[in-house]
Amino acid sequence: MDNYVKVKFDKIDRKILEILQANAKITNAQLSKDIGLSPAPTLERVKKLEQSGIIKSYHAKLDPEKIGLGVSTFVLVGLVGHNKSNIEAFMKEIDQIPEVIECHHITGTGDFILKIISKDITSYQKLMLEKVSEIKEVDSMQSMVILSTFKDSKVLPIPA
Amino acid sequence: MDNYVKVKFDKIDRKILEILQANAKITNAQLSKDIGLSPAPTLERVKKLEQSGIIKSYHAKLDPEKIGLGVSTFVLVGLVGHNKSNIEAFMKEIDQIPEVIECHHITGTGDFILKIISKDITSYQKLMLEKVSEIKEVDSMQSMVILSTFKDSKVLPIPA
DNA sequence: ATTTTGCACCGCATATAATTCGGTAAATTC
DNA sequence: GAATTTACCGAATTATATGCGGTGCAAAAT
Incomplete structure (x- = not known):
């Protein structure tokens, strides 16, 4: 390993x-x-x-607006329990939602932060109500809608 | 336009x-x-x-750990004032910090959310104290440290 | 319904780029 | 300081991208 x-x-x-x-x-x-x-x-x-795995992969970066993706959000998610099986069940569900493009386990208020991208507010609401909040391990959710993005660098600062 | x-x-x-x-x-x-x-x-x-700009660019994705980047965080930032010139001054400063790889203007609690990546907790603390909190428009900061990342998809779901 | 027009497509020829290989020099090890 | 490994170069080969003329299909016009 x-x-x-x-x-x-x-x-x-x-x-x-x-x-x-x-x-x-x-x-x-x-x-x-x-x-x-x-x-x-x-x-x-x-x-x-x-x-060696330093370079993992190569990706085309698209313009979300031009492909009809107008709404991006961050969502803080709290789980009902913090045990391993709960977390794994949650991850498994999240993995199947393509609109959830990021999922990180974090310290602090919530347990997870998601980055979600969808067509418009209506479809975002639908996604949240019918998919995310339906996951039984999910307790709380707090959405932050992205009004605009000033920086979205694909270049990591490599330490000396 | x-x-x-x-x-x-x-x-x-x-x-x-x-x-x-x-x-x-x-x-x-x-x-x-x-x-x-x-x-x-x-x-x-x-x-x-x-x-047409649908495809904006192409990027290599690296493994942060393997290049010595062990700490990633999201930071909620509140500004002292919400007027245009303040926001622009803030953006200008943020733009010059390579460790800040994302900066989004959001609704909700804070005003901005940043994604920051650095070598370790020590260098992260240094970055926050000496760079981010030194920006005079910055009022409050709340850090969420990423414990692990379960999903980091570079594939946006293209609406039908 | 028939003609016209304009795309999107194909195959092939050419140009460009990636890849392989044998040899050489420099750096590292013993 | 000799042996061994590693990284490099230039040139030949192979693979890939690119440009072009011609064809057929679909949509629009008559």
Whole structure:
């Protein structure tokens, strides 16, 4: 079990990671120029970063508004009990709701925070009433509607 | 100003968007097989989706733990005043902190919710004390530390 | 109903990019 | 300081993306 162990990577790897986080569509040729190596070892490094699990995957980022997703929210959820089986049952249900794009277990007031995205307020309300609040482990819910998003960076700050 | 208008796209486009959200590294040849078209019109469609702004960008997703980012949090922030200039000043400061990877203006208790990622609790505390709470527009802060993340989907549910 | 027009599609040719490989130099180990 | 490993480069090969001319279908017009 050596998951979640910090893996070694040097300054050049860090630069590669920064670039690929910001723009995954860059060609290997251009990437190699940007980091000051030839294409061959550049590709080798990228493959290693993928194999080691530092790079997990690549994703297209869409414009929510343009695909008809007008309402995004954060929801604080409290569970009726905090035991393991309860939490697992809750997670299993949440996993099946595609509108719930994030689910984190947190400290503080609630137990979980969800990020939910849906078409409009009506469909959001329907989702909450018919899906989320129907999960029997759910006790309390507190919604925060996102009025606007000022920053949504896909670039993590890699520590020195 | 016709930004943020829902753009037209058909069933095939929807499938393309679903696939590229889940896996941006797929080759055009494979994508064309998956959607049942030849490579040429497939590429045409992808380009159109990019040009129309439905697809905004492509990003590599990293494993935070493996690059030494052990602490993620949500922070509810209240401002001293809610006028436009205050909010803009706050945003400007936030924009310069790379550890703040998200910033949303919300309804409810606080005014903003931030997602912050850092190395460990010590560096998180330092960041909050020396950067975030130093922003003069910031009144209150309430942190929720993420204990674990159960779902972090990069695939938005595209409405029918 | 028939013609026209305009897309969206295909196959193929070409261009571009990724990938492999053999050799070399530098760094690390013993 | 010799041996061994690692990282790099350039060039050849392979795979992939891209551009183009032609075709058929569907919608619109007559």
